[in-house]
Amino acid sequence: MLSMKAGFALLDKYGIPTAKFAVVKRVDAAAKAAKKIGYPVAVKIDSPDIVHKTERGVVAANLKDEAELRAGVKRVLKRAGKARVRGIIVQEHCSGKEVIIGGTCDAQFGDVVLFGLGGIFVEVLKDFSVRVTPITRRDAKSMVKEIRGYPLLAGTRGEKPVAIPTIVNTIIKASRMLEREPKIKELDINPLFVDEKGVKAADVRVITY
């Protein structure tokens, strides 16, 4: 699995916006990085042993000042337990709706891309769409529209719609990335935050061959 830094570099290469972040070793450096990024921030542990960060409790989000940051770092380090820690990630706080764009390699069709709403929608309700690469604009549009949770993105109860055309572009970029980077075996851009203005990847998991 690529480190988060390498994963984000890959997203940058394909024009997928990522949240500002820094990887540090100690709490003092974390405070310095947070000041530079600007509060509020999130901190999380970068470890090759931890695949699901939220489930392991190694994420502390929406930390508003240095005191909260220091407490947050302490907490996530404790929760990481015996896992190898590559670093502490300090990241700009993201808001909006969470979606996932992923990729995997199918035995018969090769690379495929997945799209869904983040969290329970994908995992529990299995509400996601799939297409085989290369993905056309028509395919990408229908991927977004065919999930049951689509109205949540299109805006319900007076909410403004999120930037759906940007999601469509991001799906196409992910398709291109999978095609051009044969070393990628599996990919989760999760969560990808999306609001009215655009998208921002807050975490990425890249499993290589």
Added chain:
Amino acid sequence: MFKPKSVAMVGASATPGKIGHVILQGLMKGFEGRVYPVNPHEEEILGLKCYPKVAAIPKQVDLAVIAVPAKLVPQVMRDCGKKGMRGAIIISGGFSEIGNKALEDEVRRIANKNKIAVIGPNCLGVYDSYSKMDTLFNPRYKMERPREGGISFISQSGAVGAVVMDWAGAEGFGFSKFISYGNALNIDEVDLLDYLGKDPSTKVICMYLEGTRRGKDFIKAAKRVSLKKPIIGLKAGKSDEGAKAVASHTGSLAGTARVWEAAFRQAGVVEARSMPEVFNYARAFAEQPLPKGGRVGIITNGGGFGVLATDACIENGLEVPPLAKKTAQEIRKKVPSYATVKNPIDLVGDSDYLRYEAAINALLKDKSIDSILCIVLFQTADIDSRVISVISEASDLAKKPIVCCAAGGEYSRLHSQLLEEAGVPTFSSLKAAADTLAAITYYDEFRKSVRK
């Protein structure tokens, strides 16, 4: 493969019931090309001179049909190569399907070196209802052959293919070509799709698939072809065997079933979930025009069936819009005041064929209706065979699709068959009728969205 001028039947047998005998018999029923039986132990089979080997045939031969034990196939293929043949159908089994990959690879090398296109091995071969080219080794008294028509069928499995042929023959479905391609030595489902896409006598392509070795090529070819003619796909084996070792959400979620569904969708392949569904769709595609949209007009002589039909349409994403004022007025003039002139149109239990005629003609003219679902309950006293001519005559001229639903016993079944023979797809269940309308609507939408 389908219209050879001459065929060598290698492994022809003089023993009735043997595969090499049944195939030879099949090739002698209506097929106009020359047939040369090949078998070193016979002088003559079924009145035809028998040759000891391919090389002994004095004239040029286009195609070999090979039904000899697997281990003899490489030698036969070399002989065919020397004879300058360009095609072979290898019926014989005993290759990669039982783990004998080395033998299959050897045959592939010989075939490719000699530029011989091969269907099989381990297959039923082909059937062409027009040229009567027939290599199917199931005897005709046990397995019917379909009549001429526009449906072509590609089957990875011989057994499934045999049942389909028998059934299509019995049901009277019109077929163009049938191909069982077995282990896909050097012709696979992608090549066959491309071929049938260009085949003028094929109007609808049906596929039974278990897997593909060329997923991305399959999507490309299917998309290309489905812009010209509809493809109906039935994929077997969609459940994942065992859990894959995956470390991501995506890897664990995007399993075989979902990826195949996606592939079909990207390529515009209409997915069927059972064999009856394949033929429900195929009949509608072969016999009816495509709808311009999803707005269904429903006609019935029983209120309950109208409501159920509406539900079945809505569940399938179709619409059942209110009737245009003009349409309603026109129908009202010709039906009694107690009939319900809404959508669904309930002509009520004492309806005769004339009320059907009025309703169908009005709906055909209505620009806000794209397709017609016509329910006829033949159980009522006033309905008789005349309604069949009304529906079939309308269907012949119509620019929008008409499908029927007639549920019930013997009398209904008989009339359904008459409708069916007149080219009106007729179903015994509303769900099947609505699913079919949805399938042809979906296909039309796909074509429009790609062309846009």
